[in-house]
Amino acid sequence: MxxxxxxxxxxxxxxxxxxxxxxxxxxxxxxxxxxxxxxxxxxxxxxxxxxxxxxxxxxxxxxxxxxxxxxxxxxxxxxxxxxxxxxxxxxxxxxxxxxxxxxxxxxxxxxxxxxxxxxxxxxxxxxxxxxxxxxxxxxxxxxxxxxxxxxxxxxxxxxxxxxxxxxxxNCPEPVIAPPPVYTPPPQVNNPPPVREEVPTLRLDIHFDHDKHNIKPEFKGEIVKAAQFLAKYPGMDAIIEGHTDSNGTDQYNIGLSQRRANTVREALIRDHGVNPSRLRAVGYGESRPIANNATPEGRYTNRRVMVVIPPQ
Structure with a gap:
């Protein structure tokens, strides 16, 4: 009990x-x-x-x-x-x-x-x-x-x-978003930049040795230069003077400058080109385009050119 x-x-x-x-x-x-x-x-x-x-x-x-x-x-x-x-x-x-x-x-x-x-x-x-x-x-x-x-x-x-x-x-598997697919931007084949050509006029004005005056037979080249400048009325121009290799560098610089000045003055005086558009530069013998070892080459290098530089 x-x-x-x-x-x-x-x-x-x-x-x-x-x-x-x-x-x-x-x-x-x-x-x-x-x-x-x-x-x-x-x-x-x-x-x-x-x-x-x-x-x-x-x-x-x-x-x-x-x-x-x-x-x-x-x-x-x-x-x-x-x-x-x-x-x-x-x-x-x-x-x-x-x-x-x-x-x-x-x-x-x-x-x-x-x-x-x-x-x-x-x-x-x-x-x-x-x-x-x-x-x-x-x-x-x-x-x-x-x-x-x-x-x-x-x-x-x-x-x-x-x-x-x-x-x-019993829960569903999570939906995993696929990684974003990288899509490269469409390739644009841009054309190569157009290289703007500098208008250049080589005048067939040649000078005697150690001279800077324009011979009568080359007056037509001055007319050609005036027409070239009229084609580009809103642009300035450089009158380039050149020599052959005879003489010292310093002398040839001065001679080429006088040749460029002669052409510039003719364009202003005879064809009414605005002086503010023209600049004369003498390069001496530094820019030959022919062989200075021959008379023909030296004659070719004694020249004047008209160049429209990039504005």
Whole structure:
């Protein structure tokens, strides 16, 4: 009889429910209905590329314990979790765009899609939501950042009797956008730049050795030079004087300058060319166009040219 009383007392002890800790103990099995936690525990929601996680935090509001005060959270009109006042809970969810909604347990309806919010869950991403309620327990969902969630969790307890409705193995594989294909810009075969030719007129005016006067037989070349300049009325011109290699460099520079001056003066005096358009330059023997070793070559090098330089 004494042994039977001891057994009954032991059985009553192991079935004790602690309301304060919200812990149920049956034999060696312990079920924690709520317990405090931290934001670090949600890392286990980010282990799969096909899913992310959602955390719902309902800060304490006058310690509401009525059954109808609980909030049911649905995803795409399917029940996801339920959370009581002063508690938080979490769940894995498939990655992608989802419709998130929350209703009060007390309204007793099957339609869980009231006032849904479109939320996009990235793979391995955890989203945090705060749930507040009005006087009729109607829930209001508000997404918060991780720092705000960390602060809210300090005063709430984990609602531990949740069973996840999402099997991550059934989530579709994430659609990975192919890397952009680099398309080189169309090659434009630009034509090579057109090299602007400098208009040049070589006058067939030749000079006797050590002379700079224009012989009568070369007067027609002066007319040709005037016509050439008239063809380019808006451009200036250079009258170039040249010599052969006889004489010193310094002397030939002066001689070539006098030859250029003679042609310039003839164009101004006899053909009315504006003096401001003409500049005479003597190059001496520095720019031969023929061999100075022969009389013919030296005769060719004793010349005058009219050049239209780049403007």
């Amino acid at each position: 004494q042994l039977k009383k001891i057994a009954q007392a032991f059985l009553a002890l192991v079935l004790t429910v602690s309301a304060h800790a919200e812990t149920v103990r049956v034999g060696n099995v312990v079920w924690n209905k709520s317990a405090s936690g931290s934001i670090d525990e949600f890392r286990n929601l980010t282990y799969d590329n096909r899913a992310g996680g959602m955390v719902f935090i309902r800060p304490s509001s006058n310690n509401q314990r009525a059954k109808e005060s609980s909030t049911n959270v649905a995803i795409d009109d399917r029940f996801l979790v339920s959370v009581q006042d002063g508690h938080y809970t979490s769940s894995a969810v498939c990655a992608g765009a989802v419709q998130l909604s929350a209703v009060s347990t007390g309204i007793h309806i099957n339609d869980l899609s009231a006032d849904p919010v479109l939320v996009t869950v990235q793979p391995r991403q955890v989203l945090y939501f705060m749930i507040s309620t009005d006087s009729d327990y109607r829930p209001i969902l508000q997404q918060v950042d991780a720092n705000t969630a960390r602060s809210l969790l300090q005063n709430t307890y984990r609602q531990g009797h949740q069973i996840s409705r999402v099997d991550v193995s």
